[in-house]
Every structure is written in structure tokens, then in C-alpha cells.
Amino acid sequence: MTDRKQTHQRDDLPHYDQPSGGWGSLSSVARHMGQDHPSPGVIDTLRRQNKPGGHMCTSCAWTKPPNPHVAEFCENGAKATIWDLTRDRCGPDFFARHTVSELRGWPDYELEIQGRLTHPMRYDPASDKYVEATxxxxxxxxxATLREIRAKNPKSVVFYASGRASLETSYLYALLARLYGNNNLPDSSNMCHETTSVGLKKVTGSPVGTCVLSDFDHCDMIIFMGQNTxxxxxxxxxPLRAAKKRGCKIVTFNPVREAGLVTFRDPQNPVEMLAGKETVISDRYLQLKPGSDVxxxxxxxxxxxxxxxEQGGGVIDRQFVAQHTSGWPAFEAAIRATEWAEIERITGLRRDDIAEVGEMYCNSDKVIGIYGMGLTQHVHGSLNIAMYVNLLLMRGNIGREGAGISPVRGHSNVQGQRTVGISEKPELVPLDRIDEMFGFESPRDTGTTTIEAVQGVLDGSVRGFVGLGGNFARAIPDQGRTDPAWQKLDLNVQIAxxxxxxxxxxxxxxxxxxCLVRAEMDMQATGPQAVSMEDSLSMIHGSQGRREPASKMLRSEPFIVAGIAKATLDPNPKVKWDDWxxxxALIRDLIEATYPDKFERFNDRLFQPGGFHKGNPARERQWQTETGRAIFTAPDTLSALGQAPDAQSYTLVTVRSNDQFNTTIYGFHDRLRGLETDRQVVMMNPEMIARAGLREGQEVTLCCAVEDGETRxxxxxxxxxxxxxxDTVLAYYPETNPLVPLGYHDRLSKTPAYKGVPVRIRGLSRRISRHW
Structure with a gap:
């Protein structure tokens, strides 16, 4: 175990020496205003962003308050809107100048900065170019092609959905897939928070978090694990700043020291901005080894x-445990038998530091547990979540005001898509009700997850792919190995x-x-349309764009889904694509009829300030689990890693930069880490660099250390x-996705283990022996 201090920034290494927010955030937005060529209406769009009657930001799924700030957008939300509303255009003239083979060799950033797509395009194999179509x-x-494939095997088409599509689009898309004949509806959740949907549901009965925004006004302690706010x-x-100012304690566990959870300066507070004041966010910041959260x-x-x-009882809420939980005896036996020395060895933390946080937890009445993909993207990610729930259940911190478990989602509607039927699991969808409403029999077999869809592309069992947004082929694991296989598909449709x-x-x-972006006006037969989405805290919000579309040829996502459906499926008098x-509003009526317990008076509440809550049984201590109670889990391992580092390997954690949203790269300023880089980097602590016989600036090759017959x-x-x-190396996503094996994923959810990949550094001149 290292003696390196775990709670203080190392000033001799790259870091951001300013608080998050503040002038740095404002200057970053100003820089992107200058370089991304936004349309003149972008300022008015930002003014209305995330407010009732305005458009909901596409950058993240954090909730929208009922009483918004003057500017209810953040640095990355502004970047996303500026990126969407660029004046640059990528039309038929661009594609006439470049072959697809040429474009395939361009960096991700260079592809996206060409601007907004303007016309439907068809790939022409003879010229190897996209050509304009109506x-x-x-x-x-x-x-025609989907009908041909369906005649042979309707299970061989995948309908993928990115998390940005609205509830209305998602409902129609799920209906299209089931009318076509399959449940092949993977979405971006499969690559990030599917571990939440599966793992959390197993132990609390709910696939989502239990908190709402007002809980942050009442909590005494917040624990962050694996989330870069x-x-x-x-x-x-x-809300974190407000919680701190009223005395709430915040503790962060993360292998990487992220600036946003260290200090914050509110860009909308003139006193803080002019006087240089800031709020310390984390009272304790412990840099544990990756995969050691269990x-x-x-x-x-x-x-x-x-x-x-020591206190003779009274710390554990035994009344709650007896009334609301199961699995306690096995859990208690496993934890009491766990040795502190083993905990220290795996985490790299001192017992005293962990114990101190444990004491803070016991002294806090109401505690919220926050987590992100640092917990979900591991081979034992579901166990991470179960252990987090264990801790909260011990003191009754689920199902009451000011307490609960709260995963923070990425895509702005990825949680909502699951709510309205985008799911490969038929048992999660009210198929009997859907069949009755639309007069057909839905398929009952399980569809493909992202992992299975990629495997199908590799082995040829997937013949058609329809992508509703996103950059699927770049976001997936084993990306380098899968690239050639896409060209063997009969059909690849991308809505973008x-x-x-x-x-x-x-x-x-x-x-x-x-297609249109969310900030653009969506004009249909009955006038301008609104859409809706669900945030991380299970609140439903309406969204309406006002900007003129980037091209007269753009169409809305519901229009495109309906157009594909009408051309593919037989007519059905109960399926009224044109009317919808x-x-x-008619689609929202369908959603309400399908999910009446979640969407009562949907249209009436569409623009309710702060959104309306869809409800959560676990929040009411109604446990829809196999035991009818919340479940304590006895850990069968103390590491979430599928393969721990050995004498010659390390654990790779893939991360996003401050100038990035998922696979979209806005630029090359990783400001909050103190880096400006072309992203082709690998980060290690200096002691590891020296022990490995490397030097700063040296070029190296990372090699996957999973032995499965493939070279990555x-x-x-x-x-x-x-x-x-x-034992830790850090590199960027998606550049290092080729190092993540397709089969290296969470045991229950099949979420790829992007946060814990065993790797070696090729080219070392000697065997590295590490004993510390």
C-alpha cells in the first residue's frame, strides 16, 4: 500500500488550479461561441434552455428546477447547443467531393465539424459516395429492404436508440420494432447505466434512483462514487453548493481527482465571481484504486x-431492517468476516481514512448516495450497486425525505426511453396492453443487448441496423475488431x-x-410540436424548439420513424402513423394509455415547472423484488474487476474530457484536468512511470491483457x-475502446467494463516487478 496522501492535490502534476465554474467556464463558452460558428439565435435559445416552455438541453440528464436560475445551463450544455446550432452545413456538395473510404480515415472531430446534415443521402457503391435522395x-x-430481410428472419434487424430521442419518438420506435417482429431494442443505456437498471432493480425493486431534487435540501451527508459532476x-x-452552505457533509471516492467535486465558483453569483470566493465541495476526497468500490x-x-x-446498538436501524429487508444474516456474517488488511490492500486506502468516513455516515441522519459509470462499467458493477444499497439500508436511508440512492445518468432521455418501451426485455413492457391497443401480437422473446447486437454484426446474424441517433459503431467495445464487419450488412440506416x-x-x-435538433421548431400538420423527456430524478419535462431548422429538408424524428414504418409494415387501422x-399530443395520449400509473394527465402537465414525477415504489418503501423487501447482498468478492493487475499489467480507466459529450468531441481542452492534448495520451502516476522504465512524453502502445485469442x-x-x-492508467474514450473485449462486461447487465480493463504497456525492456 502506498503512503501517498489520498486527500490532497499533488501540485507538482498537471491539474486545474481554479475552482470549477467561475471565469474558466465562461471563457470556455466564449471560445466555443467564436470557433463553432453558431447561428444568430443561439443566445435566445440559451436564455430559454431548461426552463418551462423552452427546450430541454441535450447535454445531460440532470433535473430542471421549478424555479430556474437566470441562466439554467452549464458550460457543457452551452457547448451542446452551440454545436447543434452551427451555421456550418454538410450537404450534397460535401459528399460529392469525398468518398466514404476517404471519410472513414478522418478523425471523429473532423467529421462532426463539417456541420449539420441537410439532405437525405443514399450510399452509392459504384462511386463509393453518398448521393442525394428524396x-x-x-x-x-x-x-423494401426491411421487408426482404423480414421475410427471411425478422429477428435479424436491430433497432438501436441513442438516449437523446424524445419520449414520443421512443414510443413510436419501440412500436415499430415490435410490429416488425422483434424486441431488438438496445439503447445507449446498455453501454452505461444498464447495470443500474438491472442491479438496482434486483435489490430495491426499482430500476432507477429514489431521490428527487428537494431531497438535497434536507440531507446531512452526500457520498459520491465514480461520478464526475x-x-x-x-x-x-x-444544489451541492447550497447543501454545503447549510452544513451538509460531502465525501467523494474516485480514482481520479476531478475538479468539479473539489471546489466550485458560481458563474451566476457576482460576489463569488468578483471577490474570488469559492465553495469547497468535498470534505474528504479519497482516491481509491479502480474497481475497489466493493x-x-x-x-x-x-x-x-x-x-x-461500541455504542451497544442504536446506530443500525434494526426496526427498518426487520420490517423492510431480507438477506441480513448472510450480509452481516460476510462483512464481519472481512479483514481490514484485505480492504486496505485492494483499495490502496488507509483503514483510518475509511473509518473516518464511516463515522461521518453514522453521525448523519439523512444520507444520499450518488454514483455514475465509475460503478456501473465493471465486471462486478451490479455488486458495486448492491453494496452501495447495503450501506444505505443499514441506517434506513432509502425511502424517506433527504435520503436515497441516486444514479446520475448521461444522455438527456436515456432513462425515459426505457420507461416508454425501448427495452430488449419483454417482461419490462406491458405487451398485453400494447397488443390490445394496436391489434397485433408482440414478440415475447428477449431481444438483443448492445453486446449481442455487436456479436451479431460480427458473426453475420444481424443483417440490418437502424440507428436512431448516436455514434454506435464508435461507442461500442472491441471497436477496432468490429469495423470491417459493418460493411457486410444488407442495410445500415442512420438517423442523425x-x-x-x-x-x-x-x-x-x-x-x-x-433530423431536427431539439432546439429547432418542429412544424407538423396541427402546428408547432413539443416533445418530452425524463431526467435522472424521474421527472418528466416538456420541450419546444423555436429556431429555424438548419435545412428545409430536415424532418423530425417522429416523422422519420413513421415514414420507415409506413414503408415497411402492412397497413393496420389501429396504427395511425400520419395522425400521430x-x-x-396523440402520441402522449398513447403513452398515458399504455402507462397510466406513470403518465396520468400527461398533456395537461407537459410544461409543469420542474416537471412531474412519474413515481417510484422504492421511494415509498414498496419493494417490488423477489422477496417483497429490499435485499441485502453478501459480497462474494471485494473487487469489481474481472481481472486484477499482476506484475506486468495495469487497470485502464477510460474517461471523457471537459470538451466532450460521449463520443462527440467539441475540442481538445481538458480544462478541468489541466490538460490541452490531442487525446492520444496515457496517464500514470510518476512513481509508476519510473518503475516501468518509461519517461514523460514517450510514445507507448497499450495492449489488452485479457487472454481470449484476440489481439487488441x-x-x-x-x-x-x-x-x-x-496500478492505474487513464486514457480517453472512445479512442481506447478497441482495448475493451466484447465479452468483458458486467455479469448481470452486460454493460461493457470500460472503467476496469486490464492492460499491458508494450515495449518495456525488462520485466516489471512491483512490490509495495
Whole structure:
């Protein structure tokens, strides 16, 4: 175990020496205003963003308050809107100048900065170029091929959905897939928070978190695990700042010291901005080794038992445990048998530091547990979540005001898509009700997850792919190995706003269908339309765009889904695509009829300030689990890693930069880590660099250390010294996705283990022996 201090920034290494927010955030937005060529209406759009009657930001899924700030957007939300409303255009003239083979070699950033797609495009194999098409030609061609594939095997088409699509679009898309004949509805959740949907549901009965925004006004302590608020959900910093000012304690566990959870300066507070004042966010910041969350949570639970023993009871809420939980005896036995020395070895933390946090937890009446993909994207990610729930259940911290478990989602509607039927699991969807409403029999077999969809592309069992947004081919694991297989598909349809790498991996037939962004006006037969989405806290919000569309040829996502459906499926008098596209309120009526317990008076409440809550049984202590109670889990391992580092390997954690949203790269300023880089880097602590016989700036190749007969490498990475725990290397997503094996995923959810990949550094001149 290292003696390196775990709670203080190493000033000799790259870091951001300013608080998150503040002038740095404002200057970043100003820079993107200058370089991304936004349309003149972008300021008015930002003014209305995330407010009742305005458009809901596409950057993240953090909730929208009922009483919004003057500017209810963050740095990354502004970047996303500026990016969407660029004046640059990527039209037929661009595609006439470039072959698809040429574009396939372009970096991700260069593809997207070409601007907004303007026309439907068809891939022409003879010229190896995309050529302009009409919407009628696109729907007719796509429908004909989908019918051909369906006649052979309807299970061989995948309908993928990115988390940005609205509830209305998602409902129609799920209906399209089931009318076509399958439940092949993977979405971006499969790659990030599916572990939440599966793991949390198993132990609490709810696939989502239990908190609402007002809980942050009443909590005494917040624990963060594996979540980077400053980059991924900066508006969350406002309720954190308010909680700190009223005395709430905040503790963070994360292998990487992220600036957003260190200090924050509110850009909307003139006193803080002019006087240089800031709020310290984390009272304790412990940099544990990646994949050791199970162990540190076991340590916190162990300390609760110790304090309860020392005080003769009263610390553990035994009345709650007896009334509302199951599995307690096995859990208690496992935790009491766990040795502190093993916890220290796995986490790299001192017992005293973990025990101190355990004491803070015991002294806090109401506690909220926050987590992100640092917990979900592991081989034992579901166990991470179960252990977190264990800790909260011990003191009754689920199902009451000011307490609960709260995952923070990424995509702005990824949680909502699951709510309205985008799911490969038929048992999660009211199929009997859907069949009755639309007069057909839905398929009952389980569809494909993202992992299974990719496997199908590799082995040829997937013949058609329809992508509703996103950059699927770049976001997936084993990306380098899968690229050639996409070209063997019979059909690849991509609904998108900008060009990305997935669009260059054409099949025998490929179509590129440009759609509106959320900030643009959606005019249909009955007038301008609104859409809706669900945030991380299960609140439903309406969204209405006002900007003029980037091209007269753009169409809305519901229009495109309906167009494909009409061209593919047989007519059905109960399936009224044209009526629904003409008036989205009718789609919301369908959603309400399908899910009456969640969407009562949907249209009436569409623009309710702060949104309306869809409800959560676990929040009411109604446990829809196999035991009818919340479930304690006895850990069968103390590591979430599938393969721990050995004498010659390390654990790779893939991360996003401050100038990035998922696979979209806005620029090369990772400001909150103190880096400006081309992203082809690997970060290690200086002691590890020296022990490995490397030097800063040296180019190395990372090699996957999973032995499965495949070779996976990413080369040309420059070594950067950075403040990280031992055994840890840090590199960017999606550049290092080729190192993540398709089969290396969470045991229950099949979420890829992007946060805990075993890797080696190729080219070392000697065997590395590490004993510390």
C-alpha cells in the first residue's frame, strides 16, 4: 500500500488550479461561441434552455428546477447547443467531393465539424459516395429492404436508440420494432447505466434512483462514487453548493481527482465571481484504486457494525431492517468476516481514512448516495450497486425525505426511453396492453443487448441496423475488431444531425437521414410540436424548439420513424402513423394509455415547472423484488474487476474530457484536468512511470491483457504524469475502446467494463516487478 496522501492535490502534476465554474467556464463558452460558428439565435435559445416552455438541453440528464436560475445551463450544455446550432452545413456538395473510404480515415472531430446534415443521402457503391435522395426515395428504399430481410428472419434487424430521442419518438420506435417482429431494442443505456437498471432493480425493486431534487435540501451527508459532476452534469453543482452552505457533509471516492467535486465558483453569483470566493465541495476526497468500490463499501459497512457494537446498538436501524429487508444474516456474517488488511490492500486506502468516513455516515441522519459509470462499467458493477444499497439500508436511508440512492445518468432521455418501451426485455413492457391497443401480437422473446447486437454484426446474424441517433459503431467495445464487419450488412440506416464515424461504415445499402435538433421548431400538420423527456430524478419535462431548422429538408424524428414504418409494415387501422405525426399530443395520449400509473394527465402537465414525477415504489418503501423487501447482498468478492493487475499489467480507466459529450468531441481542452492534448495520451502516476522504465512524453502502445485469442492494441499514446493511484492508467474514450473485449462486461447487465480493463504497456525492456 502506498503512503501517498489520498486527500490532497499533488501540485507538482498537471491539474486545474481554479475552482470549477467561475471565469474558466465562461471563457470556455466564449471560445466555443467564436470557433463553432453558431447561428444568430443561439443566445435566445440559451436564455430559454431548461426552463418551462423552452427546450430541454441535450447535454445531460440532470433535473430542471421549478424555479430556474437566470441562466439554467452549464458550460457543457452551452457547448451542446452551440454545436447543434452551427451555421456550418454538410450537404450534397460535401459528399460529392469525398468518398466514404476517404471519410472513414478522418478523425471523429473532423467529421462532426463539417456541420449539420441537410439532405437525405443514399450510399452509392459504384462511386463509393453518398448521393442525394428524396424522402420518398429513402423511405421506399429502406422499406423494401426491411421487408426482404423480414421475410427471411425478422429477428435479424436491430433497432438501436441513442438516449437523446424524445419520449414520443421512443414510443413510436419501440412500436415499430415490435410490429416488425422483434424486441431488438438496445439503447445507449446498455453501454452505461444498464447495470443500474438491472442491479438496482434486483435489490430495491426499482430500476432507477429514489431521490428527487428537494431531497438535497434536507440531507446531512452526500457520498459520491465514480461520478464526475464537473464535466458530466455541472448544473448539479448548484444544489451541492447550497447543501454545503447549510452544513451538509460531502465525501467523494474516485480514482481520479476531478475538479468539479473539489471546489466550485458560481458563474451566476457576482460576489463569488468578483471577490474570488469559492465553495469547497468535498470534505474528504479519497482516491481509491479502480474497481475497489466493493471493498471500500465493505469497509464502511464494517465500521457501522463496529460503532453499533461500541455504542451497544442504536446506530443500525434494526426496526427498518426487520420490517423492510431480507438477506441480513448472510450480509452481516460476510462483512464481519472481512479483514481490514484485505480492504486496505485492494483499495490502496488507509483503514483510518475509511473509518473516518464511516463515522461521518453514522453521525448523519439523512444520507444520499450518488454514483455514475465509475460503478456501473465493471465486471462486478451490479455488486458495486448492491453494496452501495447495503450501506444505505443499514441506517434506513432509502425511502424517506433527504435520503436515497441516486444514479446520475448521461444522455438527456436515456432513462425515459426505457420507461416508454425501448427495452430488449419483454417482461419490462406491458405487451398485453400494447397488443390490445394496436391489434397485433408482440414478440415475447428477449431481444438483443448492445453486446449481442455487436456479436451479431460480427458473426453475420444481424443483417440490418437502424440507428436512431448516436455514434454506435464508435461507442461500442472491441471497436477496432468490429469495423470491417459493418460493411457486410444488407442495410445500415442512420438517423442523425451531424456526420460521424458510424456513417462511414456502410453496408451493402446505407442511408443517412438528417433530423431536427431539439432546439429547432418542429412544424407538423396541427402546428408547432413539443416533445418530452425524463431526467435522472424521474421527472418528466416538456420541450419546444423555436429556431429555424438548419435545412428545409430536415424532418423530425417522429416523422422519420413513421415514414420507415409506413414503408415497411402492412397497413393496420389501429396504427395511425400520419395522425400521430400530425399531432404529438396523440402520441402522449398513447403513452398515458399504455402507462397510466406513470403518465396520468400527461398533456395537461407537459410544461409543469420542474416537471412531474412519474413515481417510484422504492421511494415509498414498496419493494417490488423477489422477496417483497429490499435485499441485502453478501459480497462474494471485494473487487469489481474481472481481472486484477499482476506484475506486468495495469487497470485502464477510460474517461471523457471537459470538451466532450460521449463520443462527440467539441475540442481538445481538458480544462478541468489541466490538460490541452490531442487525446492520444496515457496517464500514470510518476512513481509508476519510473518503475516501468518509461519517461514523460514517450510514445507507448497499450495492449489488452485479457487472454481470449484476440489481439487488441492502441498505439501512439504519449505518457503523461498524472495524480492517480498505483496500478492505474487513464486514457480517453472512445479512442481506447478497441482495448475493451466484447465479452468483458458486467455479469448481470452486460454493460461493457470500460472503467476496469486490464492492460499491458508494450515495449518495456525488462520485466516489471512491483512490490509495495
Amino acid at each position: 424522402w420518398d426515395e429513402a423511405f421506399e428504399g429502406i422499406g 464537473g464535466t458530466n452534469s455541472p448544473r448539479f453543482l448548484h 471493498a471500500v463499501l465493505a469497509g464502511l459497512c464494517k465500521r457501522v457494525f463496529e460503532i453499533d457494537d 444531425t451531424k456526420l460521424n464515424r458510424s456513417h462511414t461504415l456502410v453496408g451493402r445499402e446505407a442511408w443517412l437521414l438528417p 405525426v400530425g399531432d404529438y 492494441e492502441v498505439g501512439g499514446l504519449r505518457v503523461i504524469a498524472y495524480d492517480l493511484p498505483d
